[in-house]
Amino acid sequence: MAVIVCGLMICVLDSTMLNLALPQMARQWQIDPSYTLWVVNANQIASLVLLLPLAALGDRLGYKRVYLWGMLVFGLASIMAALAPSLPWLIAARALQGMGMAGALSVNGALVRQIYPRGMLGQGMALNSMVVALSTVMGPVLAALVLSQLNWRWLFSLHLPLALWVCWLGMQALPKPRQGSDARGLSWWDVGLNVVMFGSIFLALDRVSHSQGGQGLQWAALWLGIGLIAGVFYVRRQKRETQPMLPLDLLRIPVFALSMGASISAFSAQTIAFLAVPFLLIETHGVSIGRAGLLISAWPLALAVVAPMVGRKIGRIPAGRLGAMGMSLFAAGLCALALLPVGAAACDIAWRLALCGAGFAMFQSPNNHTIVTTAPVHRSGAASGMLGSARHTGQGLGAVCLAGAFVLWPGTEGVAEQRAMWLAVAFAVLAACFSGLRYTPVAAASKN
Template sequence: MIAQDGLPTRERLRALVVIVLGIVMAVLDGTIVNLALPDITRALNASAAQSIWVINAYQIATLALLLPLATLGDIVGYRRVYLVGMAVFAVGSVACSMAESLPMLALARVLQGIGAAGLMSVNAALVRLIYPARMLGRGIAINSMVVATASVAGPSLAAGILSVGSWPWLFAINVPLALLSLWLGRKALPVNHAKAAGARFSPLDVVLNGLMFGLVFLGIDGLGARGDAGAGSSTATPLWLALSELVAGLVVGVVYVRRQLSEPVPLFPLDLLRIPVFALSMGTSVGAFCAQTLAFVGLPFLLLGSYGMSHLTAGLLLTAWPLSIVVMAPLVGRLIGRYPGGLLGGIGLGLLSLGLVALALLPAQPSNADIVWRMVVCGLGFALFQSPNNHIIITSAPPHRSGGASGMLGTARLTGQTLGAVLLAIIFSFLAPNGGQGPLFALWLAAGFAAVAGLCSALRIRNS
């Protein structure tokens, strides 16, 4: 029997296991394939440019369906959306491991992305049901810790799997974990009794949502790929095509948002964005994840190219950032509720900005200690921002709109990460990545994004 305010301890732990398994699989599969792309390209007789669709297919499917499935969770129940998403993810993983051509693998990755969207769209909403209100901050901190760890663990896990097996095992390993999650989740996950009255699931709005996010993603990705490969590269997306995709996505977006204005429970949650603290939290999240991506993708070029470090040394130094998040998360969970989330987020993003500036000002021949303490400052600052920010996003929405808030949480993270990756590609098209100038500029820009995000966070103190 479900308690009115969260689950009893034993049931809560079982539900948490299901949630953690889902997060790990969904987040890992967004990055774990990167290292295997050369092997996949050779095995399936594809070009390097074509192999990028193994990544894009997953990301577009996930981003396009996060909000529709979040709203569907508000209508039919988060537990049902989560379990169906897990089943689809398992089927997609089997299909990926058995793919014999690149088109087959890309389609299977779309199926995986649909399943991942089902998991990620209602994840935070389920956490809100699992934990009592007084412990919700701790639950969100655990969630944030797992997301942060899984985001950076992909390449290391992929390297371990590829050292003993071929690339299909990257997908096959998901199947037993997904089946375990399904078996546990049928009994462990709670049911949300508060449903969104007046909500409707319009297929046309789902298509418009997918087209908006898909076309904008392809347009921005195409512009970024041009910058990364150079304008003269034969694999670069034609400028006219990238711009056409971007403009088409924006036009579709205008039509889509206008349709949503008249909906009592819009699929694109305009009702939530009208809440000032929610809107500020979205801006905070996009800016912070953009800063993190700019730094975390640019730093390897600095460590390897400018400082001549080995891959092993650079990898170990970079882990200081996520390890700091893991260590800090439990403490941050206890601070939530005691201090304003806007204040905690503002301090955290201020620390992140200072840490990024310190990394940009590294001496010509830094010691490992010089780098580690700066990474630790960045990690501590990001941890201090992430959980309080997620807590505000979830709790500022009415209970029957927890799904919409949960979907926006994931959408903001993916939007910030995509923006950061594209900006870095553009920077590297003008400033050499291996000469130090490109990565250093990226760090300064990341510090600026973190500072602006910190300002958005501080503004929430007045609006909360």
């Protein structure tokens, strides 16, 4: 678990640190700041399109191999990023980093399932959630400390030694591939269709989120059309497979399908809220940037505190009940933020954000546990890949919804942010409904 925790922390820190460095990059290369967004987008696209193929490869060749190769590629790509002489070089290095990150994240849940005893698996999932929350808090803080004294290139400097350490320790500590692993490779046609489908849909959502006054929607429609056409061929090919890369067969399991729907809805709500809160505090309520950052940290800190406590309850309380309660608390916190009075005190803001974090923690670990354990053991990699895909899908949908709110209500102080919060409440309530519909009795959960 030290290997899993350290690898997860490296990936999350890398994702959360770089946003603060984009203005410095734009100044150094004297380019439009909008072009630097591809430093982030390239990483996200590469990670998204390879999650399912690498998860399927993990089911065939062993999760340990995929994880260690992913961490090695991530570390080497970090050196390329640190030495990048131009923006295109940096974008290519970030895409390679995303490929390595996909290798580590695609089999993360499957490895946790292999490592933990059945009765303690919920605690392992909760530990993952806690690490992600703490890393989310630490990322911007570490980036600010580094960038205040050094160049943005130093943000990548520690990745290689840490990744090499994870690989060295992982070779000794991670569980060996189970006997009877299928040594077959993957169909390049299926990998290509997966890349085109998810990549095109991501680009379509990106175009929608950056469109103004209807401009750019034609490109969004084009990318969406390409993604849908590729998806039709992809799904037809996958239906003939006994162990498909796109695990549609797992969606035939009602509990798994409901958990996936809950995950997508919950991450949509979280993304809308987490992106809208800075605008709400700074632009609408006049909170300073530094103070807003401290207040927002109440959200992931509450998640980090509550997640371990919830982990110990998984298997004792039905996961569907925990998830529904968590999303109900989350929705209540979002409602409180949407109704935040002007001139509210810091403690009045902090408890609302902490309530959101605590509610999400109560939902996330049980829901992840259900997704990973509902699938057969030999399909743990596919379930882990679907878990990551649900997170990416929800985050993309949430970002588009927030952008749509700003397009529909431009120039109206606080209105777009407030209505975006109400949309987040709707997504949270939907996630609570999905969770409540699941039937996961304690006895069945303990057997998994």
